[in-house]
Amino acid sequence: MSKPKVAFFDFASCEGCQIEFTNYGDKAFLELLNHVDVVEFREAMSETTTEPIDIALIEGSFTREADRARLEDIRRRAKIVIAYGQCAATGGINALKNHQNDYLPCVYGKDAGMPHLASQKALPIDAAIKVDYKAFGCPMNKYEVLQIISHLVHGKEPVIPDYPVCVECKRRETVCRFAEGDHCMGQVARAGCDAPCPAAGIPCEACRGFVDHPNIPALKKVLVERAGFSKARAESKANMFTANQLELKP
Amino acid sequence: MTALFIKDKEFHDFVAALVGATPVYAPVAKRSLFAFERLVSADALRLDYDVTILPPKKLFFPPAQELLKFTGGKFTASVHPEEKVLFGVHFYDVKAIDQTDQLFAEKNYDVNYMAHRQATTIVASNIQKVSRRAFFGTVGQEVHPKGHDAYLTKIGTGYVFETFTPKGEALTKHGNFEPATDTQRAEVVKVNAAVLEQCPEKLTHKSAEIATKVRQAFKNEELWRECAVDCFSCGTCNTVCPTCYCFDVQDTWNVDQKSGSRTRYWDACLTESFATISAGGGHVENFREERGERFRHRIMRKASYLNPKLGGPACVGCGRCSSQCTADIADPVRIINKIMAL
Numbered sequence: 001m002s003k004p005k006v007a008f009f010d011f012a013s014c015e016g017c018q019i020e021f022t023n024y025g026d027k028a029f030l031e032l033l034n035h036v037d038v039v040e041f042r043e044a045m046s047e048t049t050t051e052p053i054d055i056a057l058i059e060g061s062f063t064r065e066a067d068r069a070r071l072e073d074i075r076r077r078a079k080i081v082i083a084y085g086q087c088a089a090t091g092g093i094n095a096l097k098n099h100q101n102d103y104l105p106c107v108y109g110k111d112a113g114m115p116h117l118a119s120q121k122a123l124p125i126d127a128a129i130k131v132d133y134k135a136f137g138c139p140m141n142k143y144e145v146l147q148i149i150s151h152l153v154h155g156k157e158p159v160i161p162d163y164p165v166c167v168e169c170k171r172r173e174t175v176c177r178f179a180e181g182d183h184c185m186g187q188v189a190r191a192g193c194d195a196p197c198p199a200a201g202i203p204c205e206a207c208r209g210f211v212d213h214p215n216i217p218a219l220k221k222v223l224v225e226r227a228g229f230s231k232a233r234a235e236s237k238a239n240m241f242t243a244n245q246l247e248l249k250p
Numbered sequence: 251m252t253a254l255f256i257k258d259k260e261f262h263d264f265v266a267a268l269v270g271a272t273p274v275y276a277p278v279a280k281r282s283l284f285a286f287e288r289l290v291s292a293d294a295l296r297l298d299y300d301v302t303i304l305p306p307k308k309l310f311f312p313p314a315q316e317l318l319k320f321t322g323g324k325f326t327a328s329v330h331p332e333e334k335v336l337f338g339v340h341f342y343d344v345k346a347i348d349q350t351d352q353l354f355a356e357k358n359y360d361v362n363y364m365a366h367r368q369a370t371t372i373v374a375s376n377i378q379k380v381s382r383r384a385f386f387g388t389v390g391q392e393v394h395p396k397g398h399d400a401y402l403t404k405i406g407t408g409y410v411f412e413t414f415t416p417k418g419e420a421l422t423k424h425g426n427f428e429p430a431t432d433t434q435r436a437e438v439v440k441v442n443a444a445v446l447e448q449c450p451e452k453l454t455h456k457s458a459e460i461a462t463k464v465r466q467a468f469k470n471e472e473l474w475r476e477c478a479v480d481c482f483s484c485g486t487c488n489t490v491c492p493t494c495y496c497f498d499v500q501d502t503w504n505v506d507q508k509s510g511s512r513t514r515y516w517d518a519c520l521t522e523s524f525a526t527i528s529a530g531g532g533h534v535e536n537f538r539e540e541r542g543e544r545f546r547h548r549i550m551r552k553a554s555y556l557n558p559k560l561g562g563p564a565c566v567g568c569g570r571c572s573s574q575c576t577a578d579i580a581d582p583v584r585i586i587n588k589i590m591a592l
Contacts, residue, residue, distance in 0.1 A: 150503035170489035171313035187482035
């Protein structure tokens with residue numbers, strides 16, 4: 001793919017993943033612009049396009065039915081759609097709200113019925129349109145995104161890990177959180193981050209979501225038996241970045 | 251072979267001299283556990299370690315090893331071996347290194363592994379503390395450790411240093427050694443034999459019987475499914491194993507889209523996509539899709555498949571998989587003894 005036309009779009013998100021795209025440093029960012037033609041990127045330019053594009057990077061989760069038409073339009077125009085960042089890939093942090101039904105009156109009181117508060121569940125964008133690749137992470141890993149784009153530029157299939165964080169902890173010879181009486185979700189969390197948190201003594205929160213087929217019953221069992229969690233805490237532990245992926249039913 | 255003796259109080263100076271003369275990699279404390287790392291001072295050496303998180307194989311076959319750099323059609327090798335001493339290796343890891351030596355030498359002779367391996371002098375050491383899941387006393391007893399250059403045994407008031415190669419012999423110039431007496435040499439045999447009896451876990455049968463019966467259990471799908479119910483497919487049993495040697499190779503492009511590098515990474519057959527292959531036309535096929543199939547594959551590799559090639563099992567009883575599996579389902583002793591009792 002020679003100098004692909006690349007466009008950014010955003011839905012329910014903080015747009016931090018788009019900002020992260022400008023953080024490669026001046027030299028690398030300007031060099032990258034020799035290889036991709038950015039045609040829409042509202043964080044960094046005023047121009048927009050209604051023309052066909054090669055690679056659409058879509059940030060944010062799908063939270064309003066009204067957004068479906070816009071997503072479908074992007075899909076129609078784009079050769080390749082990449083769910084860009086965790087909100088787009090799995091629903092991300094936004095999906096926390098999928099487990100709450102009592103917050104409207106509590107937070108907004110008499111204004112709880114305001115129309116803009118009416119939203120559906122926070123879903124990944126592949127709930128609305130076909131997605132070709134996912135760039136996981138909150139924020140996405142900009143070096144991984146660079147590799148995804150590079151592979152596409154060279155006509156190769158991007159390689160996106162679907163093994164757990166444990167693999168990367170072992171490659172770094174990190175002392176396992178469980179070996180120190182702590183807990184962790186690295187066994188079910190999608191790798192690709194190079195496991196910085198456990199290496200710093202912090203349990204993995206699965207910010208890149210789960211691997212394709214996480215063993216959730218085993219996770220709950222290990223959290224209870226080895227980390228001393230209550231059953232309820234073990235159940236809720238995995239909700240932060242993974243609400244849409246969690247099969248809580250035993 | 252020569253056997254020398256060095257007193258406790260002079261041993262520290264020997265290690266310090268060694269560290270001053272050449273890069274030394276040895277067991278050191280890492281938080282609550284141990285790891286082979288570059289020794290910065292003789293004081294950091296922990297010969298009283300039980301087992302390290304990763305085996306010393308990582309020095310010849312690093313978890314992520316850049317193989318080459320490329321620019322356009324030009325390639326430059328990235329493997330630059332460092333002459334070094336690997337110090338304080340327990341005999342089970344010596345056995346494992348001997349296995350990876352054989353496996354990386356056959357068929358496609360692996361120059362990247364061998365370059366690092368040949369640049370290394372290995373000093374083994376006796377086991378002063380047995381780890382809580384070790385079973386080295388009963389696994390592959392017919393295979394003896396070889397390939398190391400020297401062997402250090404702690405006895406009474408010092409250490410006996412046996413050398414087997416000129417590389418091992420050369421190290422003795424750094425310390426104030428004296429010839430070991432017959433009594434000291436007898437003590438070495440006693441100390442190293444005694445530790446074999448101290449393992450907390452034991453296999454109930456000999457390697458040949460195990461190899462046959464485990465192989466016969468291949469079609470017992472119920473058994474493998476049950477064993478793997480709590481498996482995370484996280485690959486830890488592979489990535490901490492001293493005899494696992496599978497890897498994946500990936501290319502990375504630099505931002506200029508012309509240059510880049512090729513790196514190999516440890517792979518793990520327990521992970522879900524390990525056996526996924528291209529079936530052409532954008533299709534893929536995973537020939538070990540189920541957890542039980544992947545679990546079975548590891549046990550077959552460790553207890554049966556490689557035995558004819560290696561003369562014994564591809565397992566040395568270090569217990570790393572048993573102690574580091576968070577679901578505690580990876581212990582070869584439990585699985586093999588269960589099969590032997592069927």
